[in-house]
Amino acid sequence: MDNIFEVEKLNCIRNEMTHLWGSIFITAGGTIALILESNKNSLVYLFIFAGFLFTLLLINAYFIRRTEVVKILKGLEEK
Secondary structure (H helix, E strand, O other): OHHHHHHHHHHHHHHHHHHHHHHHHHHHHHHHHHHHOOOOOHHHHHHHHHHHHHHHHHHHHHHHHHHHHHHHHHHHHHO
């Protein structure tokens, strides 16, 4: 029963990682598009800064989940 819970938790985390990965690409792509825009004002610079911060936040969340997946897989391997 405990093994089923671990496998289901692993599937949920992998699904969340897929969403994070897609969000990273969308946020980083939007930030790059704003950087390449020709006419910039203070609002555009604010969005560039926010996009950069959100991208870093999402990358951090992705690697936290990846570490959790590795830990669960090692626990399943020992059983």
